[in-house]
Amino acid sequence: MKDTPLPPISTDLRPHLASPSTAVIVTGAASGIGLASARAVAAVGRPVALWDINGTAAEAAATAIAEEFGVPTCVATVDLRDAAAIGPALEQARQALPAIGGLVHAAGVVDTGSLEGITADNWDAGINVHLRALALLVQAMLPDLSANPGSAVVAIASINATLGNATNPIYSAAKGGMLSLVRSLADRLAHDGVRINSLSPGMIATPMMQPTLDHLPKGQLERRVLMGRMGEPEEIGRVARFLLSDEASFITAAEIVVDGGNISSQRQ
Numbered sequence: 001m002k003d004t005p006l007p008p009i010s011t012d013l014r015p016h017l018a019s020p021s022t023a024v025i026v027t028g029a030a031s032g033i034g035l036a037s038a039r040a041v042a043a044v045g046r047p048v049a050l051w052d053i054n055g056t057a058a059e060a061a062a063t064a065i066a067e068e069f070g071v072p073t074c075v076a077t078v079d080l081r082d083a084a085a086i087g088p089a090l091e092q093a094r095q096a097l098p099a100i101g102g103l104v105h106a107a108g109v110v111d112t113g114s115l116e117g118i119t120a121d122n123w124d125a126g127i128n129v130h131l132r133a134l135a136l137l138v139q140a141m142l143p144d145l146s147a148n149p150g151s152a153v154v155a156i157a158s159i160n161a162t163l164g165n166a167t168n169p170i171y172s173a174a175k176g177g178m179l180s181l182v183r184s185l186a187d188r189l190a191h192d193g194v195r196i197n198s199l200s201p202g203m204i205a206t207p208m209m210q211p212t213l214d215h216l217p218k219g220q221l222e223r224r225v226l227m228g229r230m231g232e233p234e235e236i237g238r239v240a241r242f243l244l245s246d247e248a249s250f251i252t253a254a255e256i257v258v259d260g261g262n263i264s265s266q267r268q
Contacts, residue, residue, distance in 0.1 A: 016246035020150035022101025023047035030057035032206035034106035036237030101148035130174035146192035186253035202259025226261025
């Protein structure tokens, strides 16, 4: 462990969303919140590596991002249940992109079988994709992050980490673990001048959420939200971009909740 000298503190109030200009790796980047995060950082000129278990969809997304925003992109087909897949994908990103200074861990799976549906296999899959992968990704990327001033990590958690949910105990447990892991890693990473925060979305209109929306009566979920609607992935991507940037230079170990007022709601 080393104590890296901190960069000079800026009191410049001009926008810093594009700073630092280092590349960002986004997991789960082919759709939903991961894709929105990748597009958000690319929109301010940062190169981006799109990692996803669906390599074909990630390739299409990377091509579209490069064409729309004119930034370098690269793609890796990565199943984060396989710890050995992280090293080769990271080396590929190092070769394809400029210096790497950011990570958004958005990859995820969701269980729907409640307590009765838990098996050893699907427990391991859920924990390994969400929680174990965060630790292993940060560990593998530490040389890159510590070498580039302003580096930061964003872990996509969930309001389920706080509220709990009978339907998806594995997902809820994994997301709760991510909140604790972020606080632990923040203490360690601060010695290298690296920030890490968790971002907890509420109910967001993503492909992962769509089966639930199709199953429930229209408006049932929305009525619990103070703002009366589902969130859009881009509303999460913009916050992830902020947390990765020098705009958030004094924010670490924090959980940022973006839920339209769901956790605080007492509406039935």
